[in-house]
Amino acid sequence: MSDAAALLSVRGLSKRFGGVHAVDHIDLDVAPRETVALIGPNGAGKTTFYNLLSGRMQPSTGRVIFDGRDVTGLPPHRISRLGISRSFQITNIFPELTARENVEVALTALHGKALRLFSRAAGDQELHDEAQALLDRLGLGSLAASRAGTLSYGDKRLLEIAIVLATRPRLVLLDEPTAGMTPEETRGVVELVRQLAQTSEYTFLITEHDMEVVFGLADRIVVMHRGAVLAQGSVDEIRASRVVREAYLGEED
Numbered sequence: 001m002s003d004a005a006a007l008l009s010v011r012g013l014s015k016r017f018g019g020v021h022a023v024d025h026i027d028l029d030v031a032p033r034e035t036v037a038l039i040g041p042n043g044a045g046k047t048t049f050y051n052l053l054s055g056r057m058q059p060s061t062g063r064v065i066f067d068g069r070d071v072t073g074l075p076p077h078r079i080s081r082l083g084i085s086r087s088f089q090i091t092n093i094f095p096e097l098t099a100r101e102n103v104e105v106a107l108t109a110l111h112g113k114a115l116r117l118f119s120r121a122a123g124d125q126e127l128h129d130e131a132q133a134l135l136d137r138l139g140l141g142s143l144a145a146s147r148a149g150t151l152s153y154g155d156k157r158l159l160e161i162a163i164v165l166a167t168r169p170r171l172v173l174l175d176e177p178t179a180g181m182t183p184e185e186t187r188g189v190v191e192l193v194r195q196l197a198q199t200s201e202y203t204f205l206i207t208e209h210d211m212e213v214v215f216g217l218a219d220r221i222v223v224m225h226r227g228a229v230l231a232q233g234s235v236d237e238i239r240a241s242r243v244v245r246e247a248y249l250g251e252e253d
């Protein structure tokens with residue numbers, strides 16, 4: 001099914017590593033403002049799928065259409081500028097810079113040119129204010145002047161999300177944003193994503209191993225297994241699906 005209104009349309013997308021079909025002919029449509037959870041056991045191909053969407057890896061076959069435009073195989077910086085931004089499974093920040101400086105770097109990459117139209121001081125002030133506003137929104141406002149390397153693990157992951165949002169994405173790819181977090185930190189991130197999803201224009205694709213988190217957050221769940229889409233549907237449909245329970249949820253027991 002091809003959906004003209006989809007923000008993201010993936011068709012026949014595949015990635016092989018030698019004999020491994022890491023991503024195997026995936027078809028997927030994501031509507032604007034939808035929050036889609038991508039789940040599946042270790043090695044199912046979730047991170048590889050994100051790597052293909054974000055331009056970090058070239059697909060073996062297939063197409064990625066974003067907002068009606070074929071972005072297949074474009075380099076990461078161009079895809080990012082078009083509005084797809086991703087977080088990494090591993091924390092990806094500059095530890096020596098402050099939290100706010102980390103966000104400023106991302107903002108500069110986004111609209112460095114526009115800022116050069118202002119005087120240097122005005123441009124700096126604007127950057128500073130925008131970075132602070134973003135940190136406030138993520139509950140990190142009071143840590144803006146702290147060196148990023150000194151933040152707690154959970155706050156580092158939040159900062160990483162701030163850096164992702166600083167690129168003004170329309171599609172946000174979150175690869176296990178709560179990995180390694182305490183239950184309390186996990187709740188914080190889930191609540192944040194829920195709020196962002198409800199109060200902003202963002203569209204989310206999120207990978208998460210904790211089923212409670214997934215069921216509480218997603219508009220739709222896509223289950224990957226051995227590189228392919230095994231099933232997709234609402235939370236209730238996936239919960240009730242025997243094929244999913246056997247292939248995936250069952251494996252967790």
Ligand SMILES: Nc1ncnc2c1ncn2[C@@H]1O[C@H](COP(=O)(O)OP(=O)(O)OP(=O)(O)O)[C@@H](O)[C@H]1O
Pocket residue numbers: 017020021022040041042043044045046047048049
């Ligand atoms: N750069 C690579 N070179 C070779 N094989 C790779 C590479 N990246 C991933 N793979 C293989 O592709 C398959 C899918 O891996 P991927 O990391 O995408 O899974 P995942 O669903 O993200 O798993 P996890 O839940 O553990 O993060 C695995 O068999 C993995 O070993």
Ligand SMILES: [Mg+2]
Pocket residue numbers: 046047048089175
């Ligand atoms: Mg992964």
